[in-house]
Amino acid sequence: MAASPRWFCVSACFVAALLVLLASADAARDMDELVRSNVTTAEKTEDLQSSKNSSMADHSPVDDDEAWVKEHTFDDPEEVVSMVEMSIRNSTERRKLGFFSCTTGNPIDDCWRCDPKWHQRRKRLADCAIGFGRNAVGGRDGRYYVVSDPRDDDPVNPRPGTLRHAVIQDRPLWIVFKRDMVITLKQELIMNSFKTIDGRGANVHIANGACVTIQFITNVIIHGVHIHDCKPTGNAMVRSSPTHYGWRTMADGDAISIFGSSHIWIDHNSLSNCADGLVDAIMGSTAITISNNYFTHHNEVMLLGHSDSYTRDKAMQVTIAYNHFGEGLIQRMPRCRHGYFHVVNNDYTHWVMYAIGGSADPTINSQGNRYLAPVNPFAKEVTKRVDTPDGMWKHWNWRSEGDLMLNGAFFMASGAGAAASYARASSLGAKSSSLVGSMTSNAGALGCRRGRTCL
Numbered sequence: 001m002a003a004s005p006r007w008f009c010v011s012a013c014f015v016a017a018l019l020v021l022l023a024s025a026d027a028a029r030d031m032d033e034l035v036r037s038n039v040t041t042a043e044k045t046e047d048l049q050s051s052k053n054s055s056m057a058d059h060s061p062v063d064d065d066e067a068w069v070k071e072h073t074f075d076d077p078e079e080v081v082s083m084v085e086m087s088i089r090n091s092t093e094r095r096k097l098g099f100f101s102c103t104t105g106n107p108i109d110d111c112w113r114c115d116p117k118w119h120q121r122r123k124r125l126a127d128c129a130i131g132f133g134r135n136a137v138g139g140r141d142g143r144y145y146v147v148s149d150p151r152d153d154d155p156v157n158p159r160p161g162t163l164r165h166a167v168i169q170d171r172p173l174w175i176v177f178k179r180d181m182v183i184t185l186k187q188e189l190i191m192n193s194f195k196t197i198d199g200r201g202a203n204v205h206i207a208n209g210a211c212v213t214i215q216f217i218t219n220v221i222i223h224g225v226h227i228h229d230c231k232p233t234g235n236a237m238v239r240s241s242p243t244h245y246g247w248r249t250m251a252d253g254d255a256i257s258i259f260g261s262s263h264i265w266i267d268h269n270s271l272s273n274c275a276d277g278l279v280d281a282i283m284g285s286t287a288i289t290i291s292n293n294y295f296t297h298h299n300e301v302m303l304l305g306h307s308d309s310y311t312r313d314k315a316m317q318v319t320i321a322y323n324h325f326g327e328g329l330i331q332r333m334p335r336c337r338h339g340y341f342h343v344v345n346n347d348y349t350h351w352v353m354y355a356i357g358g359s360a361d362p363t364i365n366s367q368g369n370r371y372l373a374p375v376n377p378f379a380k381e382v383t384k385r386v387d388t389p390d391g392m393w394k395h396w397n398w399r400s401e402g403d404l405m406l407n408g409a410f411f412m413a414s415g416a417g418a419a420a421s422y423a424r425a426s427s428l429g430a431k432s433s434s435l436v437g438s439m440t441s442n443a444g445a446l447g448c449r450r451g452r453t454c455l
Helices: 006-025 041-045 065-073 077-097 107-112 123-126 163-166 311-315 422-427 436-440
Strands: 143-146 174-176 181-183 197-198 204-207 210-213 219-222 227-228 236-241 242-246 256-259 262-267 271-273 279-282 286-291 295-296 298-300 302-304 317-322 329-331 335-337 341-342 356-359 363-367 370-372 383-385 399-400 404-406
Touching: 077 341, 077 422, 123 174, 123 197, 123 219, 163 174, 163 286, 181 311, 210 236, 295 399, 341 404, 341 422, 356 363
Parallel strands: 143 174, 174 197, 181 204, 197 219, 204 227, 210 256, 219 262, 227 271, 256 279, 262 286, 271 295, 279 302, 286 317, 298 329, 302 335, 317 341, 335 356, 341 363, 356 383, 363 399, 370 404
Antiparallel strands: 236 242
């Protein structure tokens, strides 16, 4: 007897569904786990809107200043500087001895890039950070989430499989990408705590729309993506967790905006040409490492500190290491306020106005960088004290140790001097700056392929 049309439809649908499931399993066979969490109807419709600019304002970590500082900052930042120095020295010595053919002396990269099975051990990356953001674990202790859909149709009710759906979840997630994609965000991508965005193995661009907001959260790693051509967005509802969305006023158009957050690591990204900053950290943010990034074609590259009057930023501690500040840059690499900033082994090949600026008495510790001044004879100075008379800034602690000055570049140091422990921590020596080229030669998003070392 011939099968009924209805029975044939059911059978065909079952077979089609089974094939889809098998294909999905095959695509993720090298992952530990595959997470596709659905937002329930109740979660989607729950009316927890907030009229505040921050949909997470009730969770501000700076409400209790003393507790926040104690938990998220180091009493002695020089101790962290010494640890960075030791990591660099150890990697440099291994490179000289030829222990591994792929080592560069860059301790972050030497921690994981020599492994041809990096794609099977992705989470090892979380143990490779150095500096003030070294304790950022991101989504290391969670499951994998595979982004398969580049769309961003609804910032309030994002589709499962999209980047927005991944970053808002309430649990740790290590987020990877199924294929190459360009993600054009309608509104800010408001992240939740304990997330890693890992672009290795795919060519991922967040471009031509809104970009990334890290606000009142902790433990975020962003690695291996291109972020560019970000635009101001806002005056719209945006979801920040499965159970909460709120009204967002206009955002400036930063590539990555860090606001009142801690334990953040921004590594091996390519950033350029945004409406405001490329990386801005303000409003009490601290415990941050910005490393191995390639910055190009931008005016105000990096702002660290909200305003001269916002004294909570005295607790800000940031490591800026192994970045390449490249073509088309003008100023703010970074521009600092109040806090402690360790600028180590970066390659500055382009600026128009200045490289490092500051106001409100920040501590700037420049070690082993390579500064190539522009042709303009009036722009040779690496440093700029912004809107501050000489009598005020001469006591600020700005130090240059072992930096390589090229084409007439010069660093205007200041401060009454440092303790012996500071001097020891700062003594990288000129030899270190001679390796900056190899340390930063692969700055930016890498072209990683499975089964090979990540080049």
